[in-house]
Amino acid sequence: MSRTTIAPPDSVSCTPSRAARELELKRVELDLAVHLGRIRTVPDAAGGARRVPRAEIDRLRAQPGFPDSLRETVLAVGTAEGAALLEVPPTRFTRLARLGLVVPVRFYLNRYRAVVWLYLAEELKQFAADRTNAFLLTGRTPEVFRSQLAAGVDLRPRNWRGRHLGFLLRQAEDPWQHAGALAGFLDPLQVAEIVKDPYERSHLNRFRPVPPAHCAPGTPAAHLVEKITMAEDPDEIDWLRSDLQRTLDEARVDQPAPRPSAKRTVPCPPEQRAAPGEPDTERPARGLLNRLCRRKPAALPTGTRKHPQRLRDAYSARNSPSWTTDTSRRPSRS
Known part of the structure; x- marks a missing residue:
């Protein structure tokens, strides 16, 4: 064994x-x-x-303080916990997040397919300790912010995309990985407009980041995650497209995308090549196939074309074994 x-x-x-x-x-x-x-x-x-x-x-x-000190640096909280850290109502905390004053670090979908944004507790503590932000935590919201909120502004997805893109670019080790990180935030149709070569697109797709939330493809949850991860603002899209074009130029110089090798052709032997002035024919088949191709069909008796029965009888007589032509060797029927 x-x-x-x-x-x-x-x-x-x-x-x-x-x-x-x-x-x-x-x-x-x-x-x-x-x-x-x-x-x-x-x-x-x-x-x-x-x-x-x-x-x-x-x-x-x-x-010092391991592991509690390490856990505190990566503690992510939701809206209720974040509002408690800032000592503001949850509705005010949501307005601050929509205005981009506090940036989410992660998100997930709950059982009701609602987006739950998470914020770094360490950053929220620093925001509350900064005295320049005191007017945002108490009193009436400034008019410029209230007009933006009334227009439906919500910078949470864009701020998360910028933060996540920075992480992906730090992990990239070559221009192709850099370009794949940028392409992950653009619609595939926009990527196809920039990368017209199908082999380059196939190579680029290998480095596209996976979705941050695991959802079955084609489900409503997957469409919601895709809407968050794809750039929507025109200025954001223009910046990603221009940076992708520049990075692709660097990637092509650094290492071109792999392409399939050309098919190898078997050269025809000199004795089988056509002479000058003669039409080039296909290589003759070898072995049994060659003999069958060169075999000429036997002539059929005259008058069989217009009579199908005579044609069948002639074909049977021509293809029957030799012992069947001698009637004396045929077994007698009892």
């Missing part, structure tokens, strides 16, 4: 799931810490997900 050899764990880096356990974090908290640049990751040599170096884990575990 053969024994299965278990590969020892990597002593240099580990998977995100194992790093979360060693840092006493939830997986979503670890992902957010990587997103914010609090935890350094390295590419996987085998081409898988990025890994966390062991030295980075040792550095974080050696910090």
